[in-house]
Amino acid sequence: MSMQRIKSMVKSIPGASWLFSRLRDPGSSHGERGIKRMGHREYVGGLWDEVGKLQFDLLLAEGLRPEHYLLDVACGSLRGGRLFIPYLEAGHYLGIEKEESLIESGIADEIGKELNQEKRPCFVVSSSFEFEKFTARPDFALAQSLFTHLPAGIINSCFAKLRPAIADGGRFYATFRETETEVENSSEPHDQERFLYTRGQMEQFGSENGWRPEYIGDWGHPRGQVIVRYWPA
Numbered sequence: 001m002s003m004q005r006i007k008s009m010v011k012s013i014p015g016a017s018w019l020f021s022r023l024r025d026p027g028s029s030h031g032e033r034g035i036k037r038m039g040h041r042e043y044v045g046g047l048w049d050e051v052g053k054l055q056f057d058l059l060l061a062e063g064l065r066p067e068h069y070l071l072d073v074a075c076g077s078l079r080g081g082r083l084f085i086p087y088l089e090a091g092h093y094l095g096i097e098k099e100e101s102l103i104e105s106g107i108a109d110e111i112g113k114e115l116n117q118e119k120r121p122c123f124v125v126s127s128s129f130e131f132e133k134f135t136a137r138p139d140f141a142l143a144q145s146l147f148t149h150l151p152a153g154i155i156n157s158c159f160a161k162l163r164p165a166i167a168d169g170g171r172f173y174a175t176f177r178e179t180e181t182e183v184e185n186s187s188e189p190h191d192q193e194r195f196l197y198t199r200g201q202m203e204q205f206g207s208e209n210g211w212r213p214e215y216i217g218d219w220g221h222p223r224g225q226v227i228v229r230y231w232p233a
């Protein structure tokens with residue numbers, strides 16, 4: 001039996017996810033305290049160059065061009081943004097993130113003031129997917145390692161709010177940690193905890209909220225996250 005299957009079975013015991021998360025994280029590595037303790041690169045998962053380049057290469061292969069608008073949902077400390085921002089035309093990178101300090105570190109320590117002034121990326125600090133605060137409608141949207149930390153209700157809200165915000169003919173790419181059978185994830189979001197979903201659940205998040213899902217699966221993520229492409233239905 002695979003380790004993934006054993007993990008899925010243990011997580012399916014009611015209350016197990018909650019208990020494990022408390023045992024793993026008795027203080028809190030979630031939010032500002034966690035960012036202070038771990039630093040802005042480790043907080044979003046480390047593997048800085050590898051996962052940054054992976055996102056960038058995927059979207060370019062999928063047709064992203066400098067004149068497109070890209071929405072980076074949960075942009076963190078700009079692991080992907082530091083490659084997308086120089087590539088896109090000025091004002092065409094839109095980043096939304098709940099932790100303001102991650103965006104600040106991304107600007108100060110990763111892209112630098114000069115590039116920030118030249119490319120004028122737009123940022124919204126929000127945990128409730130307030131995409132309407134951007135003035136442009138994105139052609140491409142990406143949620144890299146966001147739904148891997150969220151319960152289903154919040155994921156559905158993201159899909160529902162993104163649907164009217166995306167440009168006609170736009171597309172949305174989202175990564176997940178896949179499990180063969182449904183598990184009981186924690187009911188609360190947690191940036192350092194793993195949430196698992198079946199392929200059926202990934203497809204349902206889209207189809208219930210006005211999207212047509214296309215499962216891509218393996219995209220070379222070093223920690224095995226899979227990716228799904230969603231088109232406005």
Ligand SMILES: C[S@@+](CC[C@H](N)C(=O)[O-])C[C@H]1O[C@@H](n2cnc3c(N)ncnc32)[C@H](O)[C@@H]1O
Nearest residue numbers: 044045074075076079097098099126127144145
């Ligand atoms: C694993 S990190 C990935 C960040 C970035 N996408 C990357 O690949 O580097 C997850 C990010 O999601 C952010 N996040 C979690 N829930 C959020 C929400 N409801 N709205 C916006 N950002 C959120 C966290 O603060 C964190 O920066």
